[in-house]
Amino acid sequence: MDEWKYKPAGDQGLEPTASFRSLKREVGLIASMTQAAWRVAVRAYLRGYHRLRVEGVEHIPLKPPFVMIANHSSHLDVLTLGAALPWRLRRSAFPIAAGDVFFETPAVSAFSAMMLNALPMWRKRCGSHAMQELRDRLIGDPAIYLLFPEGSRSRDGAMGRFKPGLGMMIAGAPVPVVPCWIDGAFHAFRPESKLPRPMPIRLRIGPPLVFADVANERAGWQDIAARLEAAVAALRAPQQP
């Protein structure tokens, strides 16, 4: 028989809002049901309203840990990446969301946690401690992170420079990073728009990259950021047959 390995939830003993904001938050039956319902609704919405098309699903690794990254120009981006994941991986997937937007108030935090299963990244005070915590969880859980290395939504639709922070999570670890390109989300739901418009969205998924041999230090992180930026940009123009 196994040793008794059960341990309390990572966010055990935290008050509700603190628990929603915790990087150690774990999902129980109720949140897993609300997230499943949200997922079904979002997929139906993206397919129906935005005629979402996904190319390259075969590049998604079969099991966690891995990271999906993409260009970022719309709130629809994270929904699109999540919708591309197969159903059986849904419970491992965590969008990494800006703390100052998605975890500002208790109500919004509850939505981000109970529906999106998002984990917060605090852009202004994101210390190496938080990055290490995210890295530990990605590998230890193991988990799937959905994130946007530009750090914030593009205001003009053009892709910005990738920040090296992502490197801190994956440098020197055998964690595949799946580059994706999202087309159309910017026009469908611009940062300044109030409501999304029924424009088509297309998601192109590229072959994963692994950075197990890259040193986990500043130069390595910058190298990773540059290579991933190139990989995502390369998906922008589809290869002609």
Place this chain on the structure above:
Amino acid sequence: MIFGMHPVTFWIAVSIAAVLGITPLIFLLLEKAGKLPPALRMDVWTRYQSWLVLAPLMVVPLIAGRLPAILAVGVLAGLCYREFARATGLFRHHLVSATVGLGGLLITFAIADHWYGFFMALSSLTTSAIVIFSLFADEPKGYIQRVALGIFAFVMFGLCLGHFSYFANDRLGPAIQLSILVCVSLNDIFAYCTGKAFGRRKLSPNTSPNKTIGGALGAAVLTTALFATLGHFVFRGTALDSPIHLITLGLLLSLTGQWGDLVMSSIKRDLGIKDMAATIPGHGGLLDRFDSLIFVGPSLFHYIGYFLGVGLDQPARVFTGH
């Protein structure tokens, strides 16, 4: 009857309201007299505010009628399960949680229906279901642990709290339930106070180092006296209105109450955590508050049931009857 309530129900509700009304005045007087250090001040006010919310949430459904009482205890049991599952790690196994949850819903339905046969049947049916449904994950590693935790939880929050809930089907239900709640809460306080005054020998140093034999005995004496007094008014004119029965009931309540407390201490110590959750500010989790209620239900229910029956003169199978 006072305002349609049993006199005991009425006077307990009034007393709780009075205590909640007077407490802030006492705090203010103590503050004025400089007898409340600032560190303690925040703590007592947080605790008081929590009681101000918690007490009406407990008392109002119990006196509001049969269904509100049963639903409220059902919600309480669900929240207690959530805390237990998150603290023990059982929550990671959704299949077990779903089965325990289903069992809890059916128990609540059986009680609301006043269908004693189904209520009793659910103990074997749900425990079997937990054992069987856990197979469907096809994950033999940790099977025994999952099943054991699931049954443990269902017995405590489904069956035991269910017995407390079932009193709502009796004519004397609200009076019995409120008397139990008051005595269980005071049981803790009696143990604390008499333990401070007379306690020297530790009761169970490894499980709960602050508890003393003096405190346990003191609580047993005081709680038995209190419950016997309340019980005399609740059971007036019935077979239970005799000193021997009332003292037995009081002793059962005090002992099962203290044991419930120790059970939760044991669980927390095993897990290495201080509180089961942070649901109620100043108190910790709901389970830290209601731990002593869990085992009182079945012991009093079956004692009263043996001599008087519970809800026998009330309509049974309210929803499923024909």
